[in-house]
Amino acid sequence: VTYQVAGPVAGPIVGMVGGGQLARMTAPAAVPLGIRFRVLAEAPDSSAAQVAAEVEVGDHRDPEAVARFAKGCDVVTFDHEHVPTELLHRLEDAGVAVRPGPAALVHAQDKRVMRERLTAAGLPCPRWRPVGSVADVVAFAGEVGWPVVLKSTRGGYDGKGVWTVGEERAVERVLGAAGGGLLVEERVEFTRELAVLVARSPCGQAAVYPVVETVQVDGICREVVAPAPGIAEDHALAAQQAALRVAGELGVTGVMAVEMFDTADGVLVNELAMRPHNSGHWTIDGAVTSQFEQHLRAVVDLPLGATTPHAPYAVMVNVLGGDYPDLYPAFRHCMARDPGLRIHVYGKQVRRGRKVGHVTVLGGDLDRLRERARHAAGYLRGEVTE
Amino acid sequence: VTYQVAGPVAGPIVGMVGGGQLARMTAPAAVPLGIRFRVLAEAPDSSAAQVAAEVEVGDHRDPEAVARFAKGCDVVTFDHEHVPTELLHRLEDAGVAVRPGPAALVHAQDKRVMRERLTAAGLPCPRWRPVGSVADVVAFAGEVGWPVVLKSTRGGYDGKGVWTVGEERAVERVLGAAGGGLLVEERVEFTRELAVLVARSPCGQAAVYPVVETVQVDGICREVVAPAPGIAEDHALAAQQAALRVAGELGVTGVMAVEMFDTADGVLVNELAMRPHNSGHWTIDGAVTSQFEQHLRAVVDLPLGATTPHAPYAVMVNVLGGDYPDLYPAFRHCMARDPGLRIHVYGKQVRRGRKVGHVTVLGGDLDRLRERARHAAGYLRGEVTE
Numbered sequence: 168v169t170y171q172v173a174g175p176v177a178g179p180i181v182g183m184v185g186g187g188q189l190a191r192m193t194a195p196a197a198v199p200l201g202i203r204f205r206v207l208a209e210a211p212d213s214s215a216a217q218v219a220a221e222v223e224v225g226d227h228r229d230p231e232a233v234a235r236f237a238k239g240c241d242v243v244t245f246d247h248e249h250v251p252t253e254l255l256h257r258l259e260d261a262g263v264a265v266r267p268g269p270a271a272l273v274h275a276q277d278k279r280v281m282r283e284r285l286t287a288a289g290l291p292c293p294r295w296r297p298v299g300s301v302a303d304v305v306a307f308a309g310e311v312g313w314p315v316v317l318k319s320t321r322g323g324y325d326g327k328g329v330w331t332v333g334e335e336r337a338v339e340r341v342l343g344a345a346g347g348g349l350l351v352e353e354r355v356e357f358t359r360e361l362a363v364l365v366a367r368s369p370c371g372q373a374a375v376y377p378v379v380e381t382v383q384v385d386g387i388c389r390e391v392v393a394p395a396p397g398i399a400e401d402h403a404l405a406a407q408q409a410a411l412r413v414a415g416e417l418g419v420t421g422v423m424a425v426e427m428f429d430t431a432d433g434v435l436v437n438e439l440a441m442r443p444h445n446s447g448h449w450t451i452d453g454a455v456t457s458q459f460e461q462h463l464r465a466v467v468d469l470p471l472g473a474t475t476p477h478a479p480y481a482v483m484v485n486v487l488g489g490d491y492p493d494l495y496p497a498f499r500h501c502m503a504r505d506p507g508l509r510i511h512v513y514g515k516q517v518r519r520g521r522k523v524g525h526v527t528v529l530g531g532d533l534d535r536l537r538e539r540a541r542h543a544a545g546y547l548r549g550e551v552t553e
Numbered sequence: 554v555t556y557q558v559a560g561p562v563a564g565p566i567v568g569m570v571g572g573g574q575l576a577r578m579t580a581p582a583a584v585p586l587g588i589r590f591r592v593l594a595e596a597p598d599s600s601a602a603q604v605a606a607e608v609e610v611g612d613h614r615d616p617e618a619v620a621r622f623a624k625g626c627d628v629v630t631f632d633h634e635h636v637p638t639e640l641l642h643r644l645e646d647a648g649v650a651v652r653p654g655p656a657a658l659v660h661a662q663d664k665r666v667m668r669e670r671l672t673a674a675g676l677p678c679p680r681w682r683p684v685g686s687v688a689d690v691v692a693f694a695g696e697v698g699w700p701v702v703l704k705s706t707r708g709g710y711d712g713k714g715v716w717t718v719g720e721e722r723a724v725e726r727v728l729g730a731a732g733g734g735l736l737v738e739e740r741v742e743f744t745r746e747l748a749v750l751v752a753r754s755p756c757g758q759a760a761v762y763p764v765v766e767t768v769q770v771d772g773i774c775r776e777v778v779a780p781a782p783g784i785a786e787d788h789a790l791a792a793q794q795a796a797l798r799v800a801g802e803l804g805v806t807g808v809m810a811v812e813m814f815d816t817a818d819g820v821l822v823n824e825l826a827m828r829p830h831n832s833g834h835w836t837i838d839g840a841v842t843s844q845f846e847q848h849l850r851a852v853v854d855l856p857l858g859a860t861t862p863h864a865p866y867a868v869m870v871n872v873l874g875g876d877y878p879d880l881y882p883a884f885r886h887c888m889a890r891d892p893g894l895r896i897h898v899y900g901k902q903v904r905r906g907r908k909v910g911h912v913t914v915l916g917g918d919l920d921r922l923r924e925r926a927r928h929a930a931g932y933l934r935g936e937v938t939e
Contacts, residue, residue, distance in 0.1 A: 176878040195581030198604045199837075199897040203880055218584045220604050292795075372891075451585075455838075455915070456892055470888035477863040493563040495587055502856035506760075507841055511585040512564075529841070 178202040179467045182236055183215070184227050185246025188513035188522070189443045189459075190215030192451065193246075196459035202467065206246075207236040215246070217514045230254050237263045242467045244421055245442050248275045249322075258539055264421040266369070266466040267441045274417050275441040280351050285527035288416045290409060291435050293428070295352040295479045304351050311353040317341050317376040320348035326386015357428035361395055362446035366422045366461045366471050373411055374471040376454065378403045381426070381446050387522070388445040390540070391483040392474065393453065395429075396533060406434045413439065414479065420446070422462040445485065445522075450474075452509040452527045453481035478529035482542040486524035488517040490549030494524055501526075503544045508543050564588040565853045568622055569601070570613050571632025574908070575829045576601030578633075578837065582620055582845035588853065592632075593622040593798075603900045616640050623649045630807055630852045631828050634661045635708075652755065652806040652852040653827045660803050661827040665706040665736050672804045676795060677821045679814070681738040690724045690737050697739040703727050706734035709722045712772015713832070743814035747781055748832035749796035752808045752847045753858050759797055760847065760857040762840065764789045767812070767832050771907070774831040776926070777869040779839065779862065781815075782919060792820045799825065808833070808848040808925035831871065831908075836860075838895040839867035864915035870926040872910035874903040876935030880910060887912075887929045894929050 178201040183190045186208025197204035207223050208216040215545045216222045221238075225232030227250045234257075237243045242264045255269035267275075274281040282295050296307050296316075308315045317338070319328035329353060342349070360383060364376040380395035381388055394403070410425040413436065414530060424444030427434040447458035456464075456472025464471055491497060494512050501508055505528070512524040526543045528536045545551035569576045572594025580601060585592035593609050594602040602608045609625075611618030613636045620643075623629045628650045641655035642933040653661075660667040668681050682693050684703075694701045703724070705714035716727045717740060728735070735919035746769060750762040766781035767774055780789070796811040799822065810830030813820040842850075842858025850857055877883060880898050887894055891914070898910040912929045914922045931937035 178881045191584065195584050198577065198581050199895070200884070201898040201900055217589075218606050220606055220608075222606075263775075452841075455895075464888070469884055471892065472888070473893040475893065495564045498586070498855055502850070502858065506857065507859040507861065509585070509841075512587040514587055 179241040180205055180239065181466060182207065182240030182243045183246050184233065184236070184243065184250055185284060186210070186213035186215040186219075186222070187246045188214045188515070190246040191218055191513060192448075192511070193443065193462065194219045196457055196463055200460070200463060200469075202463055205236075205240060207233065212476040214513045214515050224544055228254075230257065234258065234261070237265075242266055242280075242466050244462070245249045245272070248272065248441065252276055267423075268418070268420065271417045271419045273440050275423075275439045277320050278318050278323070278438075279348060281439055282350065284417065285413065285436055288412070289312075290413060290416075291433060293352045293355050293435050293437070295350055298349050298351045301335060301338050301342055302341075304332070305335055307351050313355050316352045317345070318350055318352065320350055322347070327385075329386055355428045355430060355437075357430050357435075359395070359429045360437070361398075361406055361429050361434060362391070363427065364422060364442070364444060364447040364450075365404050365407075365410045365414045365419075365425070366456055366458075366465045367414040367419045368465045368471065369420050369468045371415075372471055373414055374474055374552050375407045375411055376447065376450065376458070376474045377476060378406045379446055379449070384503045387485070387487070387520070389485055389487075390537075391446050391449055391481075392533070392537075393449045393481045393483075399434045402433075409434060409436065421465045422458050445525075448511070448525050449481040449483040449527050451511070453477050453529050479531045480533050480536055481527055481529050482533070482540045483525055483527045484544040485522050486512070486526065486544045486547045488519050488523050488548070489522040491547070492517050494547050497547045497549075501546055505539055508539065510543070510547070528548060564628040565593060566625065567630050567849060567852060568593065568626030568629045570599040570619065570622070570629065570636055572596070572599035572605075572608070573632045574600045574901070576632040577604055577899060578834075578897070579829065579848065580605045582843055582849055586782055586846070586849060586855075588849055590849075591622075591626060593619065600899045601902050604894075606676040614640075616643065620644065620647070623651075628652055628852050630848070631658070632695075634658065634827065638662055648933045653778060653809075654804070654806065658827050661809075661825045663706050664704050664709070664824075665734060667825055668736065669786045669821055670803065674798070676799060676802075677819060679738045679821050679823070681736055681743050684735050684737045687721060687724050687728055690718070691721055693737045700740050702738045702740050703731075704736050704738065705731055706736055708733070712769075715772060741814045741816060741823075743816050743860065744822075745781070746823070747784075747792055747813045747815050747820060748830070749778070749792050749811045749813065750808060750830060750833040750836075750844055751793075751796045751800045751805075751811070752851045753805045754851045754857065755802040755806050755854045757801075758763045758857055759800055761793045761797055761861055762833065762836065762844070762860045763862060764792045765835070771886075773871070773873070773906070775871055775873075776923075777832050777835055777867075778919070778923075779835045779867045779869075786878045788819075795822065806845050807851045834897070834911050835867040835869040835913050837897070839863050839915050855866075865917045866919050866922055867913055867915050868919070868922040868926045869911055869913045870930040871908050872898070872912065872930045872933045874905050874909050874934070876901050877933070880933050883935075884931045887932055891925055891929060894925065896929070896933070 182205045205221040207267040309333040314333040377394035379393040382390040389422040424440040426438040556889035566589040568591045577600045591607040700719040768776040810826040812824040838844045868879040895913040
């Protein structure tokens with residue numbers, strides 16, 4: 168990659184496809200590094216388009232729009248995993264620096280490809296099988312026991328495209344409704360969910376953040392505690408090593424989150440996300456290098472930054488859309504009540520259950536941190552009124 | 554102030570007059586708060602204009618350009634102190650929320666007004682006197698001893714407009730060359746220079762950061778250590794209380810830096826800056842609430858954030874223009890050598906001696922922190938080559 172020089176800034180131009188909150192939170196991270204950050208946004212008022220200095224509006228599924236956008240960038244990266252893999256292969260063939268590249272990204276786009284690859288590499292996964300019929304699912308459930316989990320191989324996120332089914336009739340309903348490929352997995356008896364955030368550069372340098380505990384409700388991340396409370400050092404190391412191995416095996420560039428089930432027998436890989444991730448939002452306020460800066464450093468092949476946390480614990484709680492159409496008026500109460508509270512809003516229309524922001528607190532007393540973060544998120548949402 | 558609603562973001566629009574590095578570093582702080590940030594920049598490629606989503610180009614001395622800019626904003630604030638006081642009074646009379654207001658800001662614009670006010674309030678200052686002739690200066694020096702310090706009452710910054718003079722002939726040369734009002738001050742025998750950053754809201758809430766030590770070379774800030782090493786608690790408290798009193802007495806809104814001389818008899822107020830300040834850059838990486846976020850919170854009258862530092866010490870060293878026309882290529886070495894290093898570049902044309910960026914490191918071992926930060930700043934500048 169050779170960098171275009173425009174005016175006094177001579178850093179690379181990084182283009183992010185997708186104008187959601189991840190692109191919005193990446194924009195500030197580019198500023199101190201002198202990296203020019205450009206967004207291909209769905210609409211002129213999308214979350215990132217409100218704050219980025221350079222915005223193009225276009226559809227991430229439109230090959231011409233994406234190619235035109237890529238032409239102005241030194242590196243292309245992503246706010247989401249929805250750009251068609253073939254389109255990215257064509258970009259890469261045309262000489263565009265696509266990071267992560269489509270050969271890696273496909274593992275975050277297609278759950279079957281991911282499961283095949285991780286299984287082949289000997290990485291710990293739930294038992295799984297591709298399925299094409301009700302009979303396939305019933306046979307699998309006969310081996311591992313009901314209930315089982317059906318997943319669309321492509322297009323799922325935040326709990327969409329995932330169905331826990333307890334008997335044959337429920338399988339029929341899902342197969343009748345779901346289009347595209349499906350796979351089935353055992354329902355893992357986990358003690359908690361963990362996530363490991365890693366970053367990897369084109370030159371092969373990798374960095375890993377502390378293992379965090381995530382709390383999911385209806386498939387949506389609600390709360391993250393960094394580091395995972397009470398995790399044994401060897402257990403944390405094993406989880407970090409698994410995530411680093413995934414990054415290396417798949418040739419990831421940029422930040423990747425590996426979501427895991429914690430079980431009595433060790434960790435199992437659940438999902439991969441090859442971009443900054445909800446489980447890493449705490450790093451903005453709580454670590455020396457935020458996941459957004461780390462992603463930028465990785466995709467432009469700068470040396471990675473320290474992942475050291477600032478405090479013994481960070482607790483992040485998502486703000487989901489609730490009763491208030493606008494979050495700003497609630498700031499006064501939350502900020503006055505808790506001067507250490509870090510509030511992040513995404514500039515998105517508030518819809519019930521939609522992620523519209525998050526809050527983070529840092530400190531040593533975990534119970535008190537949870538209480539502070541939950542209170543603030545609840546107040547911003549309108550669920551708590553004092 | 555009632556806030557304009559534009560699309561899904563309903564926070565206030567803050568307009569900053571001036572497109573320098575302070576506005577550049579304020580832009581990222583507005584993003585998580587959902588505050589819309591707009592810049593009145595000198596040129597389309599000025600430091601802040603490269604990164605802000607909303608930029609107007611115009612001259613801060615042009616009443617029409619400033620009034621037009623202000624019309625689109627809920628609150629107007631500043632990257633520098635160079636907007637004529639009269640112009641700001643007219644804006645305020647027209648109903649614009651100018652923060653800090655001209656009645657406060659004049660004390661950062663006019664050193665004579667500042668000295669008169671602080672002296673009347675009983676705040677500790679160096680001995681001083683307004684002067685109109687060589688004879689005035691010689692008479693003052695007869696009382697306090699040579700050398701004395703001559704200062705332009707308006708327009709000085711970064712060592713400009715300040716002259717240390719040791720005898721009558723030197724006074725003649727300065728008075729011959731300097732236009733506008735002048736004052737003379739004793740040259741203070743200080744042990745070191747300190748700075749205290751405070752924030753104050755329209756509603757009167759105030760917050761204060763730890764007292765820092767600043768190292769100035771040729772009138773330009775080179776290095777800041779937070780907190781000031783070895784400072785006694787009562788001494789630090791006295792300095793903080795002096796700064797808070799200045800903020801209250803002058804009715805400041807926003808962030809203000811009070812630069813002080815530390816002497817055997819206590820602190821003396823040297824200069825005031827009513828905006829985010831070089832002595833507070835360490836807060837971006839080193840404190841729960843950065844000075845840039847704090848300034849935004851103060852000018853829109855949101856409750857102020859915690860000023861708690863993340864580490865026992867933060868050391869910030871300015872990167873001055875040196876041998877390299879572009880700082881980015883040196884990143885690789887600096888980042889690889891020190892993953893905990895925080896680099897900030899301002900996107901400004903590199904000119905010898907000009908502030909073009911800064912670096913910050915956090916930790917407990919002050920000698921090591923100084924060494925790391927000085928090395929990185931020297932390497933980015935081109936003075937150090939390993």
